[in-house]
Amino acid sequence: MSKPTVGIFGLTGCAGDQLLILNCEDELLDLVELLDIRDFVMANSARDEHSQLDVALVEGAVVTERDEAILRHVRQRSNMLIAIGACAATGGIPGMAPEIDRKQAFHDVYGDAAANFELAADRGRPLSDFVQVDGIIPGCPIEKHEFLGAIASLLQGNPPRLKEYPVCTECRIRENRCLLISDDALCIGSVTRAGCNARCPSLGVACIGCRGPSVDANFPSLEALLVSKGYAVKDIHDKLGVFARLPEPAEAPCAD
Numbered sequence: 133m134s135k136p137t138v139g140i141f142g143l144t145g146c147a148g149d150q151l152l153i154l155n156c157e158d159e160l161l162d163l164v165e166l167l168d169i170r171d172f173v174m175a176n177s178a179r180d181e182h183s184q185l186d187v188a189l190v191e192g193a194v195v196t197e198r199d200e201a202i203l204r205h206v207r208q209r210s211n212m213l214i215a216i217g218a219c220a221a222t223g224g225i226p227g228m229a230p231e232i233d234r235k236q237a238f239h240d241v242y243g244d245a246a247a248n249f250e251l252a253a254d255r256g257r258p259l260s261d262f263v264q265v266d267g268i269i270p271g272c273p274i275e276k277h278e279f280l281g282a283i284a285s286l287l288q289g290n291p292p293r294l295k296e297y298p299v300c301t302e303c304r305i306r307e308n309r310c311l312l313i314s315d316d317a318l319c320i321g322s323v324t325r326a327g328c329n330a331r332c333p334s335l336g337v338a339c340i341g342c343r344g345p346s347v348d349a350n351f352p353s354l355e356a357l358l359v360s361k362g363y364a365v366k367d368i369h370d371k372l373g374v375f376a377r378l379p380e381p382a383e384a385p386c387a388d
């Protein structure tokens with residue numbers, strides 16, 4: 133059986149997901165044995181930029197028109213496209229602070245060189261706002277075990293399989309003390325997709341939702357609970373908006 137052809141790409145992001153793939157040192161030889169990796173500029177500058185791919189793994193949000201053009205080209209040459217990491221899956225960090233004028237922000241940071249960037253959107257947007265996405269590997273960055281599990285699924289022609297329940301379930305399994313209930317911390321593990329083994333609450337740090345919303349995430353219920361504990365709605369929305377892609381304002385959980 134021929135190996136599936138694979139490309140790994142980065143748009144606007146920190147490249148942490150691509151680095152995590154390269155850091156799978158014990159598994160890298162198996163990966164190159166199983167996969168025909170054609171285009172992965174972080175690993176090999178000799179690129180095959182045009183052949184058809186069975187699977188494309190794309191990191192980063194769409195911020196600039198260049199990002200959008202790369203993404204559309206990758207989509208057109210790929211049978212299956214998987215968004216890897218928070219930025220690609222939900223907009224992540226580049227999607228934060230929607231109220232900020234991005235053109236002004238680019239000018240503040242880059243000065244006159246800002247003219248070199250044509251923005252594709254009002255904020256960092258997930259891949260699914262532009263092209264069909266066949267699956268995601270969440271996280272900031274992705275988890276190694278989920279990446280390797282996703283490769284196993286992809287080798288069988290299936291998209292990655294993810295946990296649907298929230299981080300709270302992993303907290304319960306680890307018998308953590310609940311930071312929300314016991315300490316009144318602004319923890320959003322109850323609406324965040326599991327898979328990190330409740331890394332942050334296990335260290336006494338409230339979950340900030342880097343893996344994006346869990347299936348059936350109940351934002352109104354969490355918001356009501358946090359309000360009852362004295363949190364302002366704006367602070368709750370700010371926290372949820374860091375990674376969880378909130379509903380657009382018209383559908384937002386509750387009014388202030």
Ligand code: SF4
Pocket residue numbers: 299300301303304308309310311312313319320321322330333338339
């Ligand atoms: S600490 Fe956070 S993630 Fe853990 S059970 Fe409590 S609310 Fe859920």
Ligand code: SF4
Pocket residue numbers: 299321324325328329330331332333338339340341342343344
């Ligand atoms: S506990 Fe929350 S913030 Fe921490 S790694 Fe898991 S999903 Fe991300």
